[in-house]
Amino acid sequence: xxxxxxxxxxxxxxxxxxxxxxxxxxxxxxxxxxxxxxxxxxxxxxxxxxxxxxxxxxxxxxxxxxxxxxxxxxxxxxxxxxxxxxxxxxxxxxxxxxxxxxxxxxxxxxxxxxxxxxxxxxxxxxxxxxxxxxxxxxxxxxxxxxxxxxxxxxxxxxxxxxxxxxxxxxxxxxxxxxxxxxxxxxxxxxxxxx
Amino acid sequence: xxxxxxxxxxxxxxxxxxxxxxxxxxxxxxxxxxxxxxxxxxxxxxxxxxxxxxxxxxxxxxxxxxxxxxxxxxxxxxxxxxxxxxxxxxxxxxxxxxxxxxxxxxxxxxxxxxxxxxxxxxxxxxxxxxxxxxxxxxxxxxxxxxxxxxxxxxxxxxxxxxxxxxxxxxxxxxxxxxxxxxxxxxxxxxxxxx
DNA sequence: GACTCAAACGGACCGTGGCCCGTTTCTCTT
DNA sequence: AAGAGAAACGGGCCACGGTCCGTTTGAGTC
Numbered sequence: 001x002x003x004x005x006x007x008x009x010x011x012x013x014x015x016x017x018x019x020x021x022x023x024x025x026x027x028x029x030x031x032x033x034x035x036x037x038x039x040x041x042x043x044x045x046x047x048x049x050x051x052x053x054x055x056x057x058x059x060x061x062x063x064x065x066x067x068x069x070x071x072x073x074x075x076x077x078x079x080x081x082x083x084x085x086x087x088x089x090x091x092x093x094x095x096x097x098x099x100x101x102x103x104x105x106x107x108x109x110x111x112x113x114x115x116x117x118x119x120x121x122x123x124x125x126x127x128x129x130x131x132x133x134x135x136x137x138x139x140x141x142x143x144x145x146x147x148x149x150x151x152x153x154x155x156x157x158x159x160x161x162x163x164x165x166x167x168x169x170x171x172x173x174x175x176x177x178x179x180x181x182x183x184x185x186x187x188x189x190x191x192x193x194x
Numbered sequence: 195x196x197x198x199x200x201x202x203x204x205x206x207x208x209x210x211x212x213x214x215x216x217x218x219x220x221x222x223x224x225x226x227x228x229x230x231x232x233x234x235x236x237x238x239x240x241x242x243x244x245x246x247x248x249x250x251x252x253x254x255x256x257x258x259x260x261x262x263x264x265x266x267x268x269x270x271x272x273x274x275x276x277x278x279x280x281x282x283x284x285x286x287x288x289x290x291x292x293x294x295x296x297x298x299x300x301x302x303x304x305x306x307x308x309x310x311x312x313x314x315x316x317x318x319x320x321x322x323x324x325x326x327x328x329x330x331x332x333x334x335x336x337x338x339x340x341x342x343x344x345x346x347x348x349x350x351x352x353x354x355x356x357x358x359x360x361x362x363x364x365x366x367x368x369x370x371x372x373x374x375x376x377x378x379x380x381x382x383x384x385x386x387x388x
Numbered sequence: 389g390a391c392t393c394a395a396a397c398g399g400a401c402c403g404t405g406g407c408c409c410g411t412t413t414c415t416c417t418t
Numbered sequence: 419a420a421g422a423g424a425a426a427c428g429g430g431c432c433a434c435g436g437t438c439c440g441t442t443t444g445a446g447t448c
Binding site: 059063066067070074077078089090091093094095097098099101102105106109112113116117118119120121122123124125127130131134135138139141142146147149150151153154155157158159160161162163164165166167170171175177178179180181182183184185186187188189190191193 | 291312318
């Protein structure tokens with residue numbers, strides 16, 4: 001499905017499997033949030049260095065653990081039955097996609113949250129809340145028919161520092177394209193859907 | 195502007211100021227990413243415990259540093275001149291808001307990124323990229339006129355685990371509301387703006 | 389100005405993540 | 419089969435974040 005990367009040596013592959021198994025066990029027992037690199041290494045009878053080399057960092061380990069579940073979801077929308085998979089028309093597939101992702105993430109919530117160092121801080125920090133209510137107010141005044149709070153989050157997320165930086169430095173976007181995109185999003189947010 | 199919190203004792207206020215000054219200096223000198231709690235404490239001739247107590251954690255310190263700049267932006271959109279500030283009609287203010295935020299964040303990019311433990315990992319992880327191209331493809335097939343890549347990011351961001359969890363557990367959303375929101379967003383994304 | 393008590397201080401302390409590098413193991417070649 | 423070189427190993431090591439608790443200091447009270 002995704003690139004399997006360079007072939008691993010036999011011992012490396014074996015250790016990788018043991019580490020994932022150990023990590024899954026520990027996560028199930030003590031919660032994914034309390035997973036430590038050292039404990040995983042010990043439970044797999046392997047050195048800490050091995051964990052580092054294989055998964056890079058703690059987040060990488062969690063991500064690798066999630067990868068297994070993730071593939072289930074990927075199969076579902078890439079080759080599963082309609083409306084999620086091919087066969088249905090694109091709009092129907094798109095409509096089915098959101099709920100599928102949400103359901104999937106909620107089924108593995110603890111692990112997804114554990115992979116994120118600062119889960120919800122982003123949304124509770126005062127500056128974000130202020131921006132949010134500002135946008136909420138403007139949306140209401142502009143008379144949108146959409147769910148304003150949800151829409152405001154969606155709008156703000158497209159201004160996220162990390163996303164903007166990613167788009168500009170890795171994907172070659174320029175400011176003009178971002179601004180045009182913003183205008184379009186706002187227009188769609190306040191549009192009166194017939 | 196925002197709650198100033200309980201009054202600080204004189205020494206606490208003084209130390210807070212010294213810490214912020216020291217932090218600003220160190221950030222300017224070595225880059226915000228390399229800021230350590232210990233170095234800040236030392237530079238302010240203060241114990242580490244004081245930094246902890248005052249700002250909670252490293253992110254809190256960075257946020258406090260950003261707060262000063264953030265207020266500039268907040269004034270601009272809360273009480274500055276139109277079209278950003280009051281006076282213009284809501285739609286115009288909304289349209290001006292995006293670019294203003296982007297410009298502001300780019301002006302203090304290093305600090306914003308430093309406040310985020312895992313800046314752009316979110317967008318480069320394989321599972322995200324796969325979801326992204328999936329949505330991009332569907333959007334194209336559905337014949338939207340919007341910037342598909344941007345729109346896809348915006349759609350995906352509203353499925354973000356941390357956001358969904360925040361909305362459900364702190365804001366009282368239920369699945370039905372989220373799904374309705376998703377349907378609406380998709381509809382707007384593919385709508386043909388007359 | 390003394391008394392009191394909460395608030396703030398500081399730095400030793402601990403757990404964790406991630407790195408480094410000398411040692412071991414695998415795999416490929418001939 | 420044996421030698422060579424690359425890959426992986428392991429666990430000691432360090433830096434950092436965050437906490438804890440005995441000590442100090444400031445701010446009201448009489």
